[in-house]
Amino acid sequence: MRRTARLVTGTALAVAAAGLAAAPAYGGAAGSLEVYPSTVVPGGDVTVNTSACGADGTAAGDASAVGAGSFTLAPSAHEEDLIGQFRVPPSAQPGTYEIVAKCAGGRQVTGDLMVTLTSTREQIHPRGHVKTGVGGTLGPDPVQTAAGVAALAVAAAGGTWLLHRRARGDGI
Template sequence: MRTTARLLTGTALVAFSFGVCLGGATGASAGDRGELDLYPSTSAPGGTVTVNTTACGKNGHGRGDASSLSAGEFLLRPGDYKDIAVGQFRVPENTRAGGYGIFVRCENGREARGALTVEHHVRHQPSGHVKTGVGGSVGPDTTQIAAGAALLAAAAVGGTRLLRRRASGAQDS
């Protein structure tokens, strides 16, 4: 009961926090400023960063400024999702590690700001096959196959005898 209550309370808090985050991202704040989401938020020199914002509104356009890291300006255009404007820029190869502010001004007059972290050793997600030791064998081993077959046969014979003894009513004391 207590675990269920904790689970429900935790779920409610996460849902509330998620709703608050979405609410802050979907509307511009009092100063006509919105959030600017960067994907990935941590990049290496030479990486491409995608910028999303709802500050520009439905079918919104704007200009982004990534000059803090010498990437210059980039354009924002309506994205695939409702009310989201999207743009991209490339992190220059000679960019130093650190935090950089990215700024967007939309045609509707609203602005959005975000932060990009540049690291020279960005951790990548693992990919490829994992060698766990579980899987196929190198080749058939006749000794192991014979031993397995013998164990299965012994189990079948033992099971059959046990069932016959029970059916005949004979039981051990």
């Protein structure tokens, strides 16, 4: 039993050591190009950043897939991050595009940008009531309602009286 436990433990340690040796020296998200916002409408501004190039590096960005051309990534206020910006052209078609940044050391990182025709921002709904003179969604004004009802009653009575005179032949 003891020999089997040593064999299993030794094998597990060997596998773990091999995994660590093959792991990259940088963190998980450090090898990617972050695109913000990840979904944009044509004509919108996009910011990209990465920490894959190191603290004192620069990178050349390429957004020609979406029609924006090249841009430069420069060191930012955050440690070891490079940041760059570009504008999606108004003529861009909806779809997903690959944005590429090539570090000065030759390393290349990519990120995806989705172009849509509708904004992902929350829509603004109207609030309040409509001023029609008869009332609104917040409650009717009793004075205006009474005046409207009185005007309709006078018009109906006058129209009935004129039609009655005409039917009798009295004329107008």
